[in-house]
Amino acid sequence: MAEAALDAAPSKSLAVPSKAAPLPEALCKVPPVPVPEALSKALPPVPDALSKASIPVPEALSKAVGLPEVPSKAGAQAAQPTFPEVPSKAAPPVPEESGKPKSLVVGDETFQFAAGLQEAYQEMDFTACSVLSTQNITAREANPFPPVMKGRVRHMVNPVTIGKTFPAGSFDELVFFLPGLSFSVPKELGTSDRPLYAYRVHQFVFHLLRSSKSLLKGDGLLHVVWPEETCLMSSPCGAAGIELVQLLNHLGCQQTTAKYSMEAIKVFECIKPIVFGGFCIELPEWLQNLQMLTFSLDTKPIPLPLSVALQLNPDLELVSIKGAANVAGVEAPPEMAPLRAKLIHEAIARKARLKEIYGRDPQEMVSNYDLVKEALAPDPDALLSIPMEAFMMTLDELPHFSICLKFQVLEDQPNISHAQLDVLDPRLPTRVARPAPPAPATAPPLPPPALPKKRSRPKEEEWGEMKFYCPLTKICTATPEKMREHMEGELYKKFAAKDSTWESSEERRDMLFDLEEAEEAKRPKKSEKGEKGDRDRGKGKSKGKGKRDGKDKGGKSGGKSGGKSGGKKGGKSGG
Numbered sequence: 001m002a003e004a005a006l007d008a009a010p011s012k013s014l015a016v017p018s019k020a021a022p023l024p025e026a027l028c029k030v031p032p033v034p035v036p037e038a039l040s041k042a043l044p045p046v047p048d049a050l051s052k053a054s055i056p057v058p059e060a061l062s063k064a065v066g067l068p069e070v071p072s073k074a075g076a077q078a079a080q081p082t083f084p085e086v087p088s089k090a091a092p093p094v095p096e097e098s099g100k101p102k103s104l105v106v107g108d109e110t111f112q113f114a115a116g117l118q119e120a121y122q123e124m125d126f127t128a129c130s131v132l133s134t135q136n137i138t139a140r141e142a143n144p145f146p147p148v149m150k151g152r153v154r155h156m157v158n159p160v161t162i163g164k165t166f167p168a169g170s171f172d173e174l175v176f177f178l179p180g181l182s183f184s185v186p187k188e189l190g191t192s193d194r195p196l197y198a199y200r201v202h203q204f205v206f207h208l209l210r211s212s213k214s215l216l217k218g219d220g221l222l223h224v225v226w227p228e229e230t231c232l233m234s235s236p237c238g239a240a241g242i243e244l245v246q247l248l249n250h251l252g253c254q255q256t257t258a259k260y261s262m263e264a265i266k267v268f269e270c271i272k273p274i275v276f277g278g279f280c281i282e283l284p285e286w287l288q289n290l291q292m293l294t295f296s297l298d299t300k301p302i303p304l305p306l307s308v309a310l311q312l313n314p315d316l317e318l319v320s321i322k323g324a325a326n327v328a329g330v331e332a333p334p335e336m337a338p339l340r341a342k343l344i345h346e347a348i349a350r351k352a353r354l355k356e357i358y359g360r361d362p363q364e365m366v367s368n369y370d371l372v373k374e375a376l377a378p379d380p381d382a383l384l385s386i387p388m389e390a391f392m393m394t395l396d397e398l399p400h401f402s403i404c405l406k407f408q409v410l411e412d413q414p415n416i417s418h419a420q421l422d423v424l425d426p427r428l429p430t431r432v433a434r435p436a437p438p439a440p441a442t443a444p445p446l447p448p449p450a451l452p453k454k455r456s457r458p459k460e461e462e463w464g465e466m467k468f469y470c471p472l473t474k475i476c477t478a479t480p481e482k483m484r485e486h487m488e489g490e491l492y493k494k495f496a497a498k499d500s501t502w503e504s505s506e507e508r509r510d511m512l513f514d515l516e517e518a519e520e521a522k523r524p525k526k527s528e529k530g531e532k533g534d535r536d537r538g539k540g541k542s543k544g545k546g547k548r549d550g551k552d553k554g555g556k557s558g559g560k561s562g563g564k565s566g567g568k569k570g571g572k573s574g575g
Contacts, residue, residue: 107177129154184277250380253295314340325349
């Protein structure tokens with residue numbers, strides 16, 4: 001009978017979780033429910049065979065034997081074991097926060113050097129960034145996600161704007177790996193042994209240092225991987241005149257004792273860097289003796305000479321003017337202000353000096369040769385100054401100077417990581433635009449402009465005898481009448497309705513001036529033609545009415561002076 005009652009009981013009341021499914025903590029802490037005495041007496045005793053079953057029962061569940069109900073479906077689902085998600089092969093691993101000092105590696109496009117550096121110095125957390133995509137790195141038989149980096153890599157990063165890629169104050173140190181040498185040489189330069197190439201590398205290092213300064217937590221260190229001087233002289237760019245150490249000292253970095261050693265990197269012999277836009281199958285001889293130079297670095301703006309600052313984009317930050325002038329009564333801009341505000345202050349400070357220079361006798365010629373002055377090589381100001389070689393190149397050879405400052409590694413590199421520096425071309429004239437003076441508040445409204453008596457600009461070249469051109473619709477006509485008909489058409493009215501400035505534009509006034517000039521030129525020709533016809537009719541009458549003598553006298557001698565009178569007289573006398 002006990003066995004029959006046990007069989008009649010619902011099967012779910014005997015459901016016991018397995019060993020692999022632990023009981024939830026909330027369920028383990030549920031206190032046992034007291035069973036009424038009447039219900040406890042009605043329950044049949046448990047058979048010995050069931051009590052000796054080999055089903056393991058958790059201790060927490062054994063204490064709750066008197067429960068009349070089992071957990072709900074929600075509780076059962078919560079009790080199911082959860083397994084960690086296995087990331088796919090394409091997904092990069094998530095970076096781990098270890099609390100170690102952080103360092104950013106820039107210039108190692110294939111992450112081989114960064115991986116060796118991380119393996120050699122495990123007390124640091126190195127993060128590497130590359131201008132290439134994962135497809136570019138994989139196509140060159142390299143790993144875009146080295147396991148030792150633990151996901152601390154970034155792809156398709158523009159090095160010039162790297163300060164906007166990471167949050168400010170994210171790193172303690174910076175590492176530059178062969179800065180400026182991984183990019184391909186522009187075809188306009190031809191080779192890398194020219195002074196223009198050295199200027200290109202110096203400008204890149206300056207902009208990279210300026211942009212990455214905002215990523216430091218405070219005063220930190222800068223480590224630069226660079227060939228030895230003797231090895232650099234034997235490289236393809238050895239004759240260009242690259243002076244990296246002097247440039248960094250000029251930009252406010254102070255060289256200190258090296259912290260890292262290239263000998264500690266075990267995989268250094270297997271590194272195949274990208275140099276001049278190509279992968280090195282074997283490490284070149286001039287890269288065999290690399291060194292890691294260490295400099296102290298702060299987060300203050302970089303001081304530059306005024307001649308160099310005038311060539312840069314005025315919206316740059318973390319740039320100051322070296323030896324800035326001070327003017328009494330004029331407040332200097334803040335230290336972290338953009339370069340534009342500092343240039344304006346410098347112009348106000350030097351205004352009196354400019355008046356003194358250019359306020360002389362107009363007949364006295366002012367020499368402007370010193371505006372572009374080539375400093376001597378030891379002068380650090382010459383490292384960022386435009387070399388004289390740029391002024392010897394024609395516009396056909398180099399259309400604009402900014403072409404030399406485009407940085408790209410591969411042809412199939414993503415456009416988002418192309419670096420481009422904006423500078424002024426000193427060979428081209430520079431136009432200084434001044435803002436228009438403010439109009440007085442009580443000025444009366446100006447009358448509509450009248451048609452000019454002459455054109456405000458030279459007339460366009462005629463094309464196919466089409467003398468009249470409409471700048472609004474780009475249509476030409478041969479006669480002014482056809483242009484008038486065109487102006488009355490639907491196409492002209494449709495374009496005029498869309499352009500609100502057409503009615504008051506100089507192009508419209510010039511077009512109307514050409515039409516009126518052509519129409520006036522036709523009127524005197526018609527009057528002259530009528531007068532000539534009247535004279536011809538007078539000659540014909542004198543010749544027809546006179547006889548032979550009249551024709552001889554009146555038709556020839558008197559025809560011009562008085563053809564009619566002379567013809568009549570000659571005819572009567574001859575009769």
